[in-house]
Amino acid sequence: MRPWDYLALARRGGRRGYQAAVVLFTAAAVTALCFSAAIIKTNHSEKSEPCELAVTAPGWLALTEQTVQDFRAIPNVVDASGIVEASVHIAAGKYAADLTLVGIDGDYLRDLTYLTGEPFPDSGAMPWLALSEGAGETFADPEDKTRRGADAMPDIDWLRADFTLDIGGSAVAAKVSGLFEGDAPAAYMRLDGLRALLQSLGQPSGYTGARVRVTNIGAAEAVSSAVTDLGYLVENRDSARQARWDARSREAVYLAVLAAAGALCAALIHVTGAAGSREGDRRRADVLRWAGMTDAAIRGLGLVRGAYLALLGAALGIGAHALIAALAALADPASNFALTMWF
Numbered sequence: 496m497r498p499w500d501y502l503a504l505a506r507r508g509g510r511r512g513y514q515a516a517v518v519l520f521t522a523a524a525v526t527a528l529c530f531s532a533a534i535i536k537t538n539h540s541e542k543s544e545p546c547e548l549a550v551t552a553p554g555w556l557a558l559t560e561q562t563v564q565d566f567r568a569i570p571n572v573v574d575a576s577g578i579v580e581a582s583v584h585i586a587a588g589k590y591a592a593d594l595t596l597v598g599i600d601g602d603y604l605r606d607l608t609y610l611t612g613e614p615f616p617d618s619g620a621m622p623w624l625a626l627s628e629g630a631g632e633t634f635a636d637p638e639d640k641t642r643r644g645a646d647a648m649p650d651i652d653w654l655r656a657d658f659t660l661d662i663g664g665s666a667v668a669a670k671v672s673g674l675f676e677g678d679a680p681a682a683y684m685r686l687d688g689l690r691a692l693l694q695s696l697g698q699p700s701g702y703t704g705a706r707v708r709v710t711n712i713g714a715a716e717a718v719s720s721a722v723t724d725l726g727y728l729v730e731n732r733d734s735a736r737q738a739r740w741d742a743r744s745r746e747a748v749y750l751a752v753l754a755a756a757g758a759l760c761a762a763l764i765h766v767t768g769a770a771g772s773r774e775g776d777r778r779r780a781d782v783l784r785w786a787g788m789t790d791a792a793i794r795g796l797g798l799v800r801g802a803y804l805a806l807l808g809a810a811l812g813i814g815a816h817a818l819i820a821a822l823a824a825l826a827d828p829a830s831n832f833a834l835t836m837w838f
Contacts, residue, residue, distance in 0.1 A: 524755070525813060527750045527754040528750070528751065531746075538740050542740060551727065559577075559702070563576060574708045575708070577704075578597050581689065582595055586659045589636045594633065595682065596682050599706065600685075603706065611653060612674055621668070625672055625683040669684075761808065
């Protein structure tokens with residue numbers, strides 16, 4: 496007997512209603528399992544990226560270059576830099592924004608993902624700025640009364656426009672060397688350049704803190720403890736991302752539980768349906784023996800039927816996952832689709 500004829504015999508066995516229920520429950524289980532696996536994969540991928548810690552000194556302790564070297568020596572630290580901060584008003588043509596300008600080592604910014612341009616040059620008299628995408632979105636025309644979308648970029652040629660920094664009433668010309676990915680409104684300048692500028696204006700130029708980049712979020716707690724042991728205060732600047740990852744992890748667990756429940760229901764329905772069809776299967780078995788089929792082949796019909804229903808349900812589940820994910824990506828290309836459930 497040809498394999499497809501044997502499969503056709505297996506498919507015709509049993510009641511149609513229970514077979515449809517087995518396929519549907521299997522499809523639902525596989526769909527939930529696919530989304531659970533996708534969430535786990537997304538979390539693992541994002542957690543493998545570097546994260547950043549913000550370090551400040553208590554009143555009785557100073558931050559020095561030696562302190563920064565000590566931070567760099569901590570295991571799982573990618574890089575560290577002392578920082579100097581200053582409140583500035585930045586203008587480019589008709590657009591302006593009030594930002595906190597951070598002086599930082601140029602090498603510290605080289606691991607960022609740049610939308611355009613690159614980190615600022617290591618030398619030169621011209622103050623160079625590196626802005627986050629979030630900082631770019633804060634620039635606005637004060638005379639424009641129309642409301643711009645929260646995530647809309649102003650019409651600025653970032654790498655060619657002339658910028659003016661207003662620091663404590665003194666205006667300084669500057670250029671932007673690069674625009675990098677990031678929602679937070681971050682504006683950076685070369686550390687020694689900002690310190691020299693503040694000194695020329697008679698303003699404090701000592702370290703106001705430090706930034707420490709860690710290999711990944713999993714190592715952040717150990718690095719934080721090591722920095723705290725040195726006497727400094729630590730803030731995890733990726734705590735919001737950690738909360739999002741924790742929420743996704745819970746979703747993955749919920750979906751895995753739903754997948755297990757769906758698979759269990761499919762198995763119970765299959766067993767129950769097969770038991771209800773046993774008398775009909777016996778009559779079919781007598782006919783098949785008469786036609787020359789062996790007892791082993793007849794017993795295998797039930798197994799083939801169960802495997803067929805499981806594979807059909809799995810194919811439908813994978814297809815449903817792909818379709819839902821594609822529709823979600825089409826509606827919002829920037830989103831990582833996940834089923835959000837609250838209990």
